[in-house]
Amino acid sequence: MSDSKATVLVPGKIHPRVLERFEGQVEIITAPSGAEPALSADVAARIKAIAVSGGVNARWIDALPNLEIIANFGVGYDGVDTKHAASRGIVVTNTPDVLNDEVADTTIALLINTVRRLYQAESYLREGKWAANGPFALSPFSLRGRKVGLFGMGRIGQEIAKRLEPFKVEIGYHTRSKRSELPYTYYASLKEMAQAVDVLICIVPGTAETHKVLNAEIFAALGSNGVFINVGRGSSVDEDALLKALQDGVLGAAGLDVFYAEPKVPDAFLSLPNVTLLPHVASASVPTRNAMADLVADNVLGWLKERKALTPVPETPVKG
Numbered sequence: 001m002s003d004s005k006a007t008v009l010v011p012g013k014i015h016p017r018v019l020e021r022f023e024g025q026v027e028i029i030t031a032p033s034g035a036e037p038a039l040s041a042d043v044a045a046r047i048k049a050i051a052v053s054g055g056v057n058a059r060w061i062d063a064l065p066n067l068e069i070i071a072n073f074g075v076g077y078d079g080v081d082t083k084h085a086a087s088r089g090i091v092v093t094n095t096p097d098v099l100n101d102e103v104a105d106t107t108i109a110l111l112i113n114t115v116r117r118l119y120q121a122e123s124y125l126r127e128g129k130w131a132a133n134g135p136f137a138l139s140p141f142s143l144r145g146r147k148v149g150l151f152g153m154g155r156i157g158q159e160i161a162k163r164l165e166p167f168k169v170e171i172g173y174h175t176r177s178k179r180s181e182l183p184y185t186y187y188a189s190l191k192e193m194a195q196a197v198d199v200l201i202c203i204v205p206g207t208a209e210t211h212k213v214l215n216a217e218i219f220a221a222l223g224s225n226g227v228f229i230n231v232g233r234g235s236s237v238d239e240d241a242l243l244k245a246l247q248d249g250v251l252g253a254a255g256l257d258v259f260y261a262e263p264k265v266p267d268a269f270l271s272l273p274n275v276t277l278l279p280h281v282a283s284a285s286v287p288t289r290n291a292m293a294d295l296v297a298d299n300v301l302g303w304l305k306e307r308k309a310l311t312p313v314p315e316t317p318v319k320g
């Protein structure tokens with residue numbers, strides 16, 4: 001490197017706007033993502049920041065002796081080993097808030113589509129079946145009269161709840177602790193909520209604590225009229241249990257934007273009539289992804305220029 005620009009590593013692919021924002025400001029090193037980095041010691045020693053859409057494990061962190069910040073593209077940062085980063089004094093940032101409205105909008109669309117089968121109805125029209133065979137079948141479910149339970153009541157959860165209010169459904173939630181300021185019914189356990197509601201929306205982050213907590217017991221509690229929506233992380237779901245519950249009619253329907261081993265989706269889901277499947281698009285509009293890209297760039301550039309991280313995650317707080 002000829003001048004004194006700081007060096008930023010971008011493993012794998014990232015939104016192009018992040019790279020555009022870095023252009024001329026920093027030295028960019030790209031590398032294939034993988035189990036561990038393939039970088040010379042000299043290059044590794046220059047790297048002060050990582051901008052990533054995906055994962056950064058302990059081996060990547062350990063390979064970079066002068067790493068100071070990992071800026072994650074996405075509000076969920078389950079791919080980044082924050083514990084290891086914290087042990088090395090490395091700041092991790094994510095992209096909260098700028099996607100709240102988009103994800104909440106998509107959640108409502110996914111819920112209504114799951115309940116009313118609008119995608120199948122449109123396909124029916126496009127395939128010429130309306131004229132040939134008559135009206136599309138009535139949807140077995142409706143949103144009318146439903147009780148909706150949110151598993152997770154953070155910033156996105158609250159936006160989803162606000163959007164649900166005009167739909168005239170009852171709203172409840174389960175989180176570790178009650179949010180007394182919120183006008184919704186609190187359930188002390190996930191199972192209690194699943195028994196009380198007939199729509200369960202998952203918007204919790206993927207952590208060890210939430211791993212596969214949506215299991216056969218929860219789907220049975222939700223019941224044959226129940227609808228499960230997941231816009232959080234696939235790791236929160238026991239997918240085998242979900243499939244079986246949907247196949248056996250133990251659970252009524254599901255709308256899924258996230259999966260356990262993305263981008264792989266178990267084939268068995270594809271043949272079920274009572275599921276709506278999206279390829280992790282809750283925040284995937286051009287304006288929202290641009291805003292996320294800007295926040296990644298602002299975190300990295302702010303840190304490198306002024307040691308200012310705009311949105312550090314709670315596991316790696318920035319003092320001062």
Ligand code: DGY
Nearest residue numbers: 073074075076282283
């Ligand atoms: C996030 O930001 O974590 C989303 O899942 C990406 O769309």
